[in-house]
Amino acid sequence: MKKLTRNIAVAMSLSLTAVSSPAMAADSSKPIVIPTHNWSSQVVMAYVIGGIFESMGNNVEYVPADTQAVYEAIRNGDVTISHEVWQSTFGASFYNAMQKGGIIDAGTHAAMTLEEMGVPQYVIDDNLCPGLPKWEALANCPEVFATADSGGKGRWLEGPQSWHGNQMPERLAGLGLDDKYMVKFAGSADALWAELESAKKDRRGVITFNWTPNFTDAEGFVFIEFPEYFDGCRVGDGGNGACGSPKGWLKKAANYKFPKTHPAAYTAFSKISFTSTDIGQMAALVDIEKMSHQDAAKKWLSAHEDVWKPFTE
Amino acid sequence: MSYLIPRSKLAQFILLVVVFLTLCFAIEPSETNVLWRFPALFAGLPGAINGFAENLMYEWFPVEVYDPDLEEYETSALVRELTRGFSRSILFCIELIRDILLGGVKTIVAFTSWDFVDEHEWAVWPALPWTVVSGASIVMGYALRGTGLALLTALATAYIAIFGQWEPAMETLSFVLIAAPVSCLLGMGLGTAAYKSVTTETILKPLLNVAQTMPHFSYLIPVMVFFGVGDHAGAIATIIFATPPMIRLTLLGLKRVPAEVVEAGSMNGCTNRQMLYKVLIPTARRDILIGTNQVIMQCLAMAVIASFIGAKGLGFNLLLALNQLRIGQALELGICIVLIAVVLDKLSLAWANRQTDYFPDESFFRRHQYRVMFLAVFGLCLLLSFLGNLVFSGGINYFYLIPHNQGITTEPFWQSGVDWMVENWYHGLQAFNNRLILDVLMPMKTAFLGMPVSATFVLIMGIGFIIGGLRSAVIVGGFLLFIAFTEWWDRALITAYMTSFAVIVSAIFGLVIGSLCAQTSLASRAILIVCDTLQTFPSFIYLIPVIMLFGVTDTSVLLAVIVYATIPAIRYTVEGLRSVPATLQDAASMSGVNRMQRWVKIEMPLAFPHIMLGLNQTVVFALFMVIIGAMIGTEDLGQYILKALSDKNGIGNGLVLGLCVAFIGLAVDHLIHTWADQKKAVLGM
Numbered sequence: 001m002k003k004l005t006r007n008i009a010v011a012m013s014l015s016l017t018a019v020s021s022p023a024m025a026a027d028s029s030k031p032i033v034i035p036t037h038n039w040s041s042q043v044v045m046a047y048v049i050g051g052i053f054e055s056m057g058n059n060v061e062y063v064p065a066d067t068q069a070v071y072e073a074i075r076n077g078d079v080t081i082s083h084e085v086w087q088s089t090f091g092a093s094f095y096n097a098m099q100k101g102g103i104i105d106a107g108t109h110a111a112m113t114l115e116e117m118g119v120p121q122y123v124i125d126d127n128l129c130p131g132l133p134k135w136e137a138l139a140n141c142p143e144v145f146a147t148a149d150s151g152g153k154g155r156w157l158e159g160p161q162s163w164h165g166n167q168m169p170e171r172l173a174g175l176g177l178d179d180k181y182m183v184k185f186a187g188s189a190d191a192l193w194a195e196l197e198s199a200k201k202d203r204r205g206v207i208t209f210n211w212t213p214n215f216t217d218a219e220g221f222v223f224i225e226f227p228e229y230f231d232g233c234r235v236g237d238g239g240n241g242a243c244g245s246p247k248g249w250l251k252k253a254a255n256y257k258f259p260k261t262h263p264a265a266y267t268a269f270s271k272i273s274f275t276s277t278d279i280g281q282m283a284a285l286v287d288i289e290k291m292s293h294q295d296a297a298k299k300w301l302s303a304h305e306d307v308w309k310p311f312t313e
Numbered sequence: 314m315s316y317l318i319p320r321s322k323l324a325q326f327i328l329l330v331v332v333f334l335t336l337c338f339a340i341e342p343s344e345t346n347v348l349w350r351f352p353a354l355f356a357g358l359p360g361a362i363n364g365f366a367e368n369l370m371y372e373w374f375p376v377e378v379y380d381p382d383l384e385e386y387e388t389s390a391l392v393r394e395l396t397r398g399f400s401r402s403i404l405f406c407i408e409l410i411r412d413i414l415l416g417g418v419k420t421i422v423a424f425t426s427w428d429f430v431d432e433h434e435w436a437v438w439p440a441l442p443w444t445v446v447s448g449a450s451i452v453m454g455y456a457l458r459g460t461g462l463a464l465l466t467a468l469a470t471a472y473i474a475i476f477g478q479w480e481p482a483m484e485t486l487s488f489v490l491i492a493a494p495v496s497c498l499l500g501m502g503l504g505t506a507a508y509k510s511v512t513t514e515t516i517l518k519p520l521l522n523v524a525q526t527m528p529h530f531s532y533l534i535p536v537m538v539f540f541g542v543g544d545h546a547g548a549i550a551t552i553i554f555a556t557p558p559m560i561r562l563t564l565l566g567l568k569r570v571p572a573e574v575v576e577a578g579s580m581n582g583c584t585n586r587q588m589l590y591k592v593l594i595p596t597a598r599r600d601i602l603i604g605t606n607q608v609i610m611q612c613l614a615m616a617v618i619a620s621f622i623g624a625k626g627l628g629f630n631l632l633l634a635l636n637q638l639r640i641g642q643a644l645e646l647g648i649c650i651v652l653i654a655v656v657l658d659k660l661s662l663a664w665a666n667r668q669t670d671y672f673p674d675e676s677f678f679r680r681h682q683y684r685v686m687f688l689a690v691f692g693l694c695l696l697l698s699f700l701g702n703l704v705f706s707g708g709i710n711y712f713y714l715i716p717h718n719q720g721i722t723t724e725p726f727w728q729s730g731v732d733w734m735v736e737n738w739y740h741g742l743q744a745f746n747n748r749l750i751l752d753v754l755m756p757m758k759t760a761f762l763g764m765p766v767s768a769t770f771v772l773i774m775g776i777g778f779i780i781g782g783l784r785s786a787v788i789v790g791g792f793l794l795f796i797a798f799t800e801w802w803d804r805a806l807i808t809a810y811m812t813s814f815a816v817i818v819s820a821i822f823g824l825v826i827g828s829l830c831a832q833t834s835l836a837s838r839a840i841l842i843v844c845d846t847l848q849t850f851p852s853f854i855y856l857i858p859v860i861m862l863f864g865v866t867d868t869s870v871l872l873a874v875i876v877y878a879t880i881p882a883i884r885y886t887v888e889g890l891r892s893v894p895a896t897l898q899d900a901a902s903m904s905g906v907n908r909m910q911r912w913v914k915i916e917m918p919l920a921f922p923h924i925m926l927g928l929n930q931t932v933v934f935a936l937f938m939v940i941i942g943a944m945i946g947t948e949d950l951g952q953y954i955l956k957a958l959s960d961k962n963g964i965g966n967g968l969v970l971g972l973c974v975a976f977i978g979l980a981v982d983h984l985i986h987t988w989a990d991q992k993k994a995v996l997g998m
Contacts, residue, residue, distance in 0.1 A: 028382045029427035035542075036629070038636045059427055064629040065542050066621045068959035069534060078541035093959040148747040149755070149866045157865055160946075162956040186865050187946040187955065190636050194860035197638055201735050215637075261382040287637060292718050 027262040031059040033080045037067045039189065040215060040293070041283035042084050047297030048282065049083050049272065052308055058265050068093050068162060075102035077255050081269060086211065087248030088115040089163045094253060104259075106252040106269055111276040113248040114223060115211040117156055117168070120196060121220025128205045135175065135226045135244075142180040144205035154181040157195055157208040161185045168209075170235040171226070174242030213276040215287040271311040278307060322779055329775040336768035348767040353800040359965030366964045370538060396539045403491065404545040411487040415480060416440030442698035442713040443474045446483075448690040450656070456683040457663035465659060469652040477720020478627065478649045485626030486653060488544045488619070489612045492551040493657070496608045499552065500559020501601065505589065507560065508567040521557045526933055526978035528940040529554055529618045530954045531971025534963040537622050547615075547624025555611035559604040566600025567593055602665050606658055610849055613654040617851045631851060640857055641727030647851045654849040735861045746863050754814070754867050761810040766797055773980065781987035788983055792976040805973050807949040808939055811867065812977070815874040815935045820928055822875070823882020827924075828912065830883070831890035844884045852877045852938055856945055870942035878935035885927020889920030919996065922989040929985040936978050950974055 032053055034046045050060040065073055067090065073079040075097045085094050097103045124132055128144050131137025142154030158168045172178040186192050192208050196216065199206040210221055226244030233239035252269065259266040281304075285296035301308065319325050340348045374391035408419035416439050418430045430436045447470030454462035473482045507514040533550060540546045570593055578592035594601065620628035627646050634642040678685065701712030709719055770793060777789035796805045830840040855876055859869040893916050901915045943951030950970050957967035 029431050030382060031427065038629075038632045040633075040637060043633065057431075059431070062625075063543050063623045064620050064625060065623055066533070066958055069537055069542075069622065069963075072534070072963070073537060073542040076538070076541060078537075078543065090959075096959075096961045099961075147864055147866065148743070148750040148868075160955065161952065162959045184865055185946055185948070185952070187942070187944040187952065190638075190857060191860055191865050191945050193636065193638055194857045195865055198735055198739065198861035198864070201732070202739065257380075257383065290718075292716075295718065 027056070027058055027264050029059055030261065031061040032258075032262060032265060033061050033063055033078065035065040035070045035073070035079045035082055036062050037065065037070070037084075040286040041213065041279050043293045044282040044286055044296045044300065045083055045274070045279065047294050048300055048308070049081075049269070051297055051301045052268060052272070052312060053265050056264060056268060056312055058262060071097035071103060071253070074253055074255050075100060077102070077257060080255050080258050081106070082253045083269075083272070085251040085253050086113060086115065087250070088245060089159065089211075092162075094251070102256050104254050104256050106254040106258075106266070107271070107273070109250040109252070109275075109279075110273045111213060111250050111279055113211060113213070113250050114245065115209070115248055116223040116226070116245045117158075117207055118210050118221055118223035119205070119207055120200060120216075121222055122200070122203045123205050124222050126203060133222050133225050135224050138177060138224070139180060141205075145181070145207050147184075150182050150184070153179075155207070156181055156183045157192065157206065158183050158185050159189065159192065159209045160187055163209075165236075167234065167241065170241035171243070174235070174240040175226075213279045213283070215283045217280060218284065218288060268312045272308075273311075274307075278304070325775075325779050329772065329779065333768050333772040333775070336771060337764060340765035340767065342763070342765070346765075349765045350802060351766050351797040353798065355795070355798040355969070356800045358799070359962045359969045361965065362968055363962045363965035366535065366538065392539075397541065400540045400543075400545045400549075403548055404543060406491050407488050407544045407548060410490050411484060412438045414441060414446060414483040414487060440714065442694065442701075442710075443470070443479050443715070444694040444698050444712050445691060447471065447474065448694040449687065450660075452683065452687045452690050454656075454660060454663075456686075457660060457667060462659055462663060466656055469656045472652060473649050474715055475720055476645050476649070476722060477715050477717045478630075478646060479714055480717065481626045481630045481646070482649050482653060483626075484544075485613075485616050485624075485628065485650070488548050488551070488624055488626070489609075489616070489653070489657070492548045492555065492615075493608055493612045495548075496552050496555040496612065497559055497605055500556045500604060500608065501563050501594075503556070504560045504563025504604075505567065505593075507564050508593075514564070517560065521560060522979055522982070523972070523975045524553065524557045526936070526975040526982070527971040528937055528951070528954060528974050529615065530621075530940060530951075531957070531967040531974070533618070533622050534958060534967045538964060542623035544624050546622045547619030550622060551612050551615040551619055551624075554615050555608045558607040558611065562600045562604030562607065563597070566597030566604075569600065570596045598665070602662060605661055605665065609658045609661065610654055610845075613650050613657075613849050614851075616650050617853050628851070631853065635853060635857055638857060639724065639728070640731050640854065641724030642722070643851075643854050643857075644727055645722065645724070647854050650851060651846050651849045655845075731858055731861065734858070739862060742862055746866065746868050749868055750866060754871075757814060758807065758810050758867075761806045761813075762803060764806070766802065769793070770797075777984060780984055780991075785983060785987055789980045792980040792983075795976055796973045799969060799973060801950060801953060801970065801973055804948070804950045804953055805977065807947070808936070808951065808974065809977060811871060811874065811939050811942075811947070811949060812932065812935045815871050815878055815939070816928070816931055818871075818875050819878040819882050819931050819935065822879045823886055823927065823931065824924070826879070827883045827886025828890065831887045831916075834891075837887050837891055840883060840887055844880050847877075847880050852941060853944075856942075860945055865946045867947070870939065870945050870947055873942055873945070874935050874938040877938040878931045881927050881930035881934055885930065886920070886924050889923030889927070890916050892923070893919045922992045922996070925985050925989045925992075929982055929989075932981045932985075933978050936974055940974060 032050075034050050036043045036046045046062060050062065053060050063079060065079060070079060070082055071090070071093045074082055085091070094103070098105070119129075119132060123129065129137055129141040131140065138154070143152075145154035145156075146152060147155045156168055156172070158164075168183045169178070172181050172183060186195070186209075192210065193216075195206060196208060196210075200219075207224070210216055210223070212221070212223075214221075224244075227242055229243045229246040231237065233241065233243040235241040252272065254266065254269065258269075282296065282300055285291050285299060286293055289296075291299065319328060340346065342349050344350070369390070369392050371390050371393065375388045376391050376394060377386045378389045378394060379385075380387055405420075405423055408417070408423070411417060412420045416437065418437050420438060421436050422430050425436070447467065450470060451463045451466045454466040473479055503513075503517060507517050529550065532553060536546055536550045536553070540549050574592060574596050575588070578588050583592060616624070616626065616628035617631055618628070620626070620632060627650050631643050631646040631650075634640075634646060698710065698712040701710040705711055709716060711719075770790060773793055774786040774790045777785035777787075796802060826840070830836040852873065855873040856869075859872045863869040863872065897915060897919070898911070901911055906914065939947070939949065940951035940954060943949070943955050946952075950973055954967060954970045954974075957963045957970060960966050
């Protein structure tokens with residue numbers, strides 16, 4: 001059986017090479033599959049990176065994918081790369097897939113990310129809770145952040161439980177705030193934005209999980225200053241959880257075959273390193289100037305050749 | 314033993330409630346008390362399923378596969394190569410249609426190679442201008458049904474094009490045009506097989522039950538692992554979801570074919586084949602057509618969820634718009650989805666219902682009028698889009714394609730509407746929200762979570778016994794036992810609490826609105842159209858406005874669920890009340906009943922079995938939407954299903970959680986069906 005399949009495969013490959021005969025070490029003309037998720041900066045960056053690959057003569061294809069499930073897809077080779085792997089939200093999925101094999105770490109962006117609990121700028125401006133953004137101030141004003149279902153306590157609106165498990169409830173306990181605050185897990189990023197938007201309308205106090213760079217940076221979002229993170233402070237690592245989030249990385253991931261099939265494109269991809277400013281610009285073109293994602297990417301590429309050209313050399 | 318059980322159903326029920334409450338108070342809540350919570354005997358099940366799937370996918374029956382890019386052999390698994398081959402063929406079909414509608418190179422690549430396309434600039438399939446596609450579909454509508462359908466098609470295509478949604482709409486259409494026919498054919502094939510062999514039917518029945526009650530999110534990961542991500546995966550998930558109703562309705566239709574018709578067929582010497590195609594299927598046409606309608610509705614209802622695993626088009630853009638909180642844009646996209654569903658549905662119905670004229674004696678032109686018309690419109694529209702090149706400046710030819718950002722949009726209107734709502738209603742609604750959460754929802758949730766597992770079993774199995782005897786009790790108990798043995802019993806209780814609340818409210822709304830609308834035939838027809846529209850309208854859109862008004866709370870989830878779950882309650886109430894025979898109405902009028910008496914004494918009792926089936930649908934809809942409501946933020950099974958997308962044991966967790974939801978639905982389904990059947994028998998229906 002093995003021999004037969006091998007023979008068929010050889011015959012097929014011979015007929016293939018007869019038609020196309022690709023030159024050695026050049027990139028395959030097969031398309032590089034780039035995933036698009038449901039937030040602006042990621043989609044624009046997908047088209048930007050696609051544009052960079054196309055400028056090098058590669059074919060590119062875009063496919064919508066779920067943010068968590070995409071790592072399984074990369075591992076299986078259905079998607080070639082992922083260009084925004086956020087440490088605290090997708091780190092778990094990324095390393096789970098890596099453990100099973102098939103996905104490689106293709107370097108880190110220059111942008112440092114922060115994923116942390118925080119409040120909209122107006123909470124500080126209106127002095128709703130004097131002393132913020134220092135975390136100690138929270139103890140004095142849980143009622144500002146209370147909601148109908150929080151049982152009189154202040155509410156922290158955390159992202160879905162799949163992002164960081166029980167870190168936030170553990171942090172509350174570690175900081176001794178758990179008698180004044182509770183954690184509510186939102187089901188999706190959309191829920192966080194809708195809550196922020198609704199709260200903005202009558203400038204009421206709200207503590208949500210958020211990250212930077214993000215489109216909320218434009219309107220102002222202040223992260224709460226927790227005790228500094230150190231190795232081993234989280235409950236999972238043996239600590240009591242009483243620390244903030246570390247500055248996080250923003251990684252790139254690729255299927256393990258990508259360096260072999262598209263050596264030039266992979267080299268460029270591993271060099272790609274966007275800063276927070278770059279990412280902010282990309283997001284702003286869509287979120288603020290209301291351009292379509294493709295147009296935004298084209299505009300960004302033509303305006304910032306000095307940034308991306310060096311990656312391709 | 315039997316003398317312990319009272320005769321009358323009411324007494325039985327009272328006894329049951331007493332026993333249930335006694336148990337609730339008597340059993341100590343503690344982790345070690347088996348009567349309080351069963352041990353999680355099935356905790357290893359997800360892992361086992363996962364291990365099995367991964368073994369099948371990556372290890373079992375290794376084959377050597379040549380990778381022409383790496384120029385080396387790789388070890389792969391047989392199943393994986395087979396499923397990927399299947400994916401490729403589905404993808405090819407989708408891309409062929411997409412290339413015809415939107416242009417591209419994929420089909421050419423399939424026959425040559427990427428290198429060939431890169432080297433030859435001309436090797437690109439040009440897109441059809443939107444004017445041509447819509448002109449052609451208008452002619453199709455006219456040919457099949459006349460002016461009305463042509464007008465509907467024209468309005469729908471014009472809306473899609475003018476609002477700048479042509480490209481995503483055609484992307485969605487291209488995968489629906491594959492998923493829908495495949496589902497129909499597969500459904501008819503399996504339905505016929507089940508009709509011919511009892512064994513097939515017995516095997517299919519439970520599978521269908523589970524497939525129709527399992528939330529879609531739970532099989533996304535398995536589909537993705539087995540078939541990859543992309544439009545094909547979206548299409549396959551859609552087919553899994555859309556085929557069961559087709560199988561059911563085909564089987565139902567074939568079973569309803571009168572014996573006389575079959576005998577007449579046999580007397581005329583039909584072969585098996587002729588019997589099927591010339592006698593059975595044409596006679597069962599009505600039910601099969603309802604099946605087709607269901608398939609099309611289901612396919613478009615899946616458009617958003619399919620985009621989680623790679624389907625391009627309206628669904629993906631809708632999720633993107635929601636993430637930017639652009640509700641107006643999401644609404645426009647949602648309307649596009651509904652329009653495609655309506656047009657496809659009407660076209661397919663008209664096609665299936667078209668009459669053959671057996672005595673045509675017509676001129677050449679009469680015989681071929683539609684073909685001629687088609688060609689003429691095709692040519693005219695093509696010409697028009699060429700002329701567009703000259704008319705419009707600025708590089709955009711509006712007769713060829715109206716780009717996404719050039720179309721008109723009503724977004725500012727909707728956006729300001731939502732803003733206005735939040736600004737003016739938020740505070741007023743907060744009081745209501747607080748009361749509801751503190752006085753109703755929290756106590757209800759605590760009560761559900763405070764039920765000892767043994768008491769729950771007594772209650773549910775007792776209801777099963779009262780309704781359908783020992784058999785029902787065992788069936789319902791079996792469903793519950795599965796859930797009780799997983800580690801998610803508490804989660805299931807929360808799902809049950811949310812579903813119960815939503816179903817009670819939806820049923821009340823449904824009964825009231827349905828009864829009111831059923832009074833006149835005009836209102837009935839209008840409300841049924843509204844129901845059809847809302848059923849295809851992507852329910853994701855409700856999520857954002859409810860969060861803005863009620864925050865990330867259970868109220869928001871329940872509100873979204875109620876909006877969606879009221880649809881079947883209304884539909885079945887209207888249908889049930891409208892189908893009360895006119896003779897009975899006349900008899901009642903002669904006895905001099907007033908309007909209220911007629912409703913209470915005549916219409917409701919007769920329509921009740923049908924309305925109960927509507928309630929059954931309400932439960933299924935509510936369960937589905939509670940799971941989608943997890944995107945707002947819940948602590949129930951749905952949250953865990955979403956979480957399974959990133960779990961290491963994603964396949965197993967997703968499937969087992971999905972089964973838990975399905976079994977809740979099936980237990981209720983069993984009770985309602987048994988009860989409705991008995992009632993129908995009593996009423997002689």
